[in-house]
Amino acid sequence: MNFLQQALTYLGTSANWWGPSGIAARIGEHLQYTAAAVFFSALIAIPLGLYIGHTGRATWLVAAVNALRALPTLGILLLGVLLWGLGLVPPTIALMLLGIPPLLAGSYAGVANVDPVVVDAARAMGMTERQVLLRAEIPGALPLIVGGLRTATLQVVATATIAAYASLGGLGRYLIDGIKVRQFYLALVGALLVTALALLLDAALVLAARLSRPAGYDAPGSSPTVDG
């Protein structure tokens, strides 16, 4: 069982880090898939969640979107590749299935849980609906929105490894190729890198969550799994 040693030696050799298929390039690809999926998920889910939370309309949509999580990401990815060919579109769409539910749940619950007294006070001061949303509800909802972002990012970065199965890049290359050619230390290299990347991203978002908590607003919103 010298896999660990072999893996660490591989990671410690600078020649493995650079070049078009080096570790650095793979991390770049992995981050690219993750960023694209999280960005487009947020673009859809956050406005939708804010709308549902603000108006109280169409709350069934939150439950319906939650059912998306039962769709297998891998199946959608491979089907996408067969239908539209290789490229960024299939992994982005497949990973969005993981990104949208927690972001939607977080922004919806964030707005819906803002103390009604605060919202009423904002209206009583003469704010328009837009101002109520922008100045009272969104600041109060921010911790839960960031919590949703954390869950979404974590799931997407972990699952982006499967892009490699569809002949794409990313850190999954090491995992999947390593197992295919029975070079388990390579698979271990991939496993270690993905885990490190996930931990780093999560730590960055925890920091963002701390900074996003409005002054004097002691909301209990630090839990990372808002959809749980």
Added chain:
Amino acid sequence: MRYLLTHLDTAWLLAQIHLRLSLVPLLIGLAIAVPLGGYVQRRPTLRRVTTVTASIMFTIPSLALFVVLPLIIPTRILDEANVMVALTLYTVALLVRAVPEALDAVPAETLDAATAIGYRRRARMVKVQLPLALPVLIASIRVVAVTNISMVAVGSVIGIGGLGTWFTEGYQADKSSQIIAGIIAIFVLAIAVDTAIMLGGRLATPWRRAT
């Protein structure tokens, strides 16, 4: 759809493997997390330690864990036991946080009342607090079940059995019908398990229907 209907027997066989790989870890995880969560609930330091450990554990991607685990325990990557141990770890990681939260949700007055009518600590936990915590707990169990089912599906990339093998086979044979059949089968499986747990939870908490 046609593929699924013409391969129902294979689908059922794969579904059984899929269910075994995802639900056995759920049961073992519950057996570990409920006593553990109950134990740490009233011990703040210990609870903090388990919560932090569990969140780090949960950050490790499942494919990575399948690969790393054989370095620590004597399993091989594709052993069923390896997959089950990995998913059990995730289950415990998620539930060990959820169990104390579910127990917290039981009102203190209810517990005081139970003490006043003569329940001792342990009996109060088993007969009063745990049943009242069930609704919150069931919600987490549903999340775990659906998560495990999708993790087993992703595992097919490295050769783990179950319905996910239809994805890898279909992709290699360029048969989108097989992939679609796999998507439908896993979706139905996940929804069925989720619904079953929800209904089980309702049956186990008959007093909630009265309110």
